[in-house]
Amino acid sequence: MAVKTLEIKPLGGLPNSKVDFGVEIENADVENLTDSDFEVIRDALYNSHVVVLKNQAGVSPKAQYELTKQFDPASDNYGHGKTLDAKRSVLHPDLKTIPHQPQVQVIGNGFYEEYEGLKNITLVHPHHKKFHKEAIPEEDDLAATRFFRWHIDAALYALNPPKVTSLMAVKVPAGRRQTLRYDDGTGEELDVPLGTTAFVSGQNMYNLLSEEDKEFVRTAKVEYAPHPYVWMSPAKSRSDGLGMVSEGVELPLSDLPPINEKNIKILPMCWKNPVTGNLALQIHPSAIKAIHLPNGEVMTDLKEVRDLVHRLQRPAISPEYVYPHDWVEGDLVLFNNQGVLHSVVGAFSPEEKRLFRQCNMASSEGVMGPDGKLY
Numbered sequence: 001m002a003v004k005t006l007e008i009k010p011l012g013g014l015p016n017s018k019v020d021f022g023v024e025i026e027n028a029d030v031e032n033l034t035d036s037d038f039e040v041i042r043d044a045l046y047n048s049h050v051v052v053l054k055n056q057a058g059v060s061p062k063a064q065y066e067l068t069k070q071f072d073p074a075s076d077n078y079g080h081g082k083t084l085d086a087k088r089s090v091l092h093p094d095l096k097t098i099p100h101q102p103q104v105q106v107i108g109n110g111f112y113e114e115y116e117g118l119k120n121i122t123l124v125h126p127h128h129k130k131f132h133k134e135a136i137p138e139e140d141d142l143a144a145t146r147f148f149r150w151h152i153d154a155a156l157y158a159l160n161p162p163k164v165t166s167l168m169a170v171k172v173p174a175g176r177r178q179t180l181r182y183d184d185g186t187g188e189e190l191d192v193p194l195g196t197t198a199f200v201s202g203q204n205m206y207n208l209l210s211e212e213d214k215e216f217v218r219t220a221k222v223e224y225a226p227h228p229y230v231w232m233s234p235a236k237s238r239s240d241g242l243g244m245v246s247e248g249v250e251l252p253l254s255d256l257p258p259i260n261e262k263n264i265k266i267l268p269m270c271w272k273n274p275v276t277g278n279l280a281l282q283i284h285p286s287a288i289k290a291i292h293l294p295n296g297e298v299m300t301d302l303k304e305v306r307d308l309v310h311r312l313q314r315p316a317i318s319p320e321y322v323y324p325h326d327w328v329e330g331d332l333v334l335f336n337n338q339g340v341l342h343s344v345v346g347a348f349s350p351e352e353k354r355l356f357r358q359c360n361m362a363s364s365e366g367v368m369g370p371d372g373k374l375y
């Protein structure tokens with residue numbers, strides 16, 4: 001077969017979009033990737049944050065794993081480790097592990113008799129009504145949707161945040177669109193394809209801040225809850241998917257799995273891009289527990305902590321800064337998990353079938369702070 005050169009072009013934005021990230025690449029041969037092609041893809045990932053490899057329907061879970069691992073060859077364990085086994089975790093219902101490739105998870109919607117060794121699986125697309133404090137009324141449910149949960153793919157306890165996540169669209173339901181509502185008093189809305197994955201740039205999130213806030217986020221750190229997805233399980237999300245409502249219902253630490261203090265993550269608010277050196281505001285808003293201020297004090301009032309982080313992050317999820325990917329079967333998306341936030345979106349009916357494969361691995365090293373140190 002003739003060797004084709006990679007063709008790279010920017011992702012087309014919507015009218016009025018200010019999205020300045022994302023590229024599409026044609027002709028990548030993921031099953032037989034050359035070192036030079038990988039370098040092109042890696043360069044695209046760290047400069048453009050979201051890379052869509054087109055026409056990859058035949059790529060095996062093993063090849064997807066190997067490509068994802070190539071960004072961090074010393075990594076090998078799934079990004080959430082075994083934390084998914086905890087029955088109370090908010091992540092538990094959404095993912096099924098491929099038996100022969102445990103770093104790769106199946107997500108989606110609908111019943112499948114068999115897929116990659118998984119038998120008789122029912123996939124359920126996460127619906128905001130199970131996670132948000134207030135849901136869109138039932139009569140609007142198929143027409144309107146929300147950002148389910150803005151996040152970084154990361155255990156945020158014991159394991160380092162993965163560098164890269166890959167998402168493969170195996171089955172995509174046909175072309176319905178929905179109106180995404182923010183329902184936060186701003187009246188903001190976004191027209192999205194059913195089951196889009198929404199991305200925003202952490203670099204843009206940083207750049208939109210005032211000079212005073214930029215200085216603050218360069219020096220403050222975030223303390224994440226131990227076993228955060230279990231800890232937060234009784235709590236409910238804000239309607240924009242950007243963090244939790246504070247009602248004092250998080251599980252007490254004594255009700256969590258055993259905690260080793262050493263495994264608690266205190267991470268910089270800004271993470272430095274290893275290729276461009278640019279800073280991204282990278283905070284997982286629903287897992288935060290405290291803020292370590294530049295003067296050494298620790299902010300522990302959960303409502304104040306959350307309100308502060310929400311004020312910093314909210315401008316960058318306004319519609320003009322969101323890239324809602326319009327999935328086509330065979331799209332293999334790689335994203336810079338340390339440089340973007342992303343969210344599941346969509347409300348499906350049970351017969352709307354969707355099957356995706358997700359892969360990421362806990363990084364072999366910490367995230368880079370603005371000072372160039374690893375945390």
Ligand SMILES: [Fe+2]
Binds near residue numbers: 151152153342
């Ligand atoms: Fe994710």
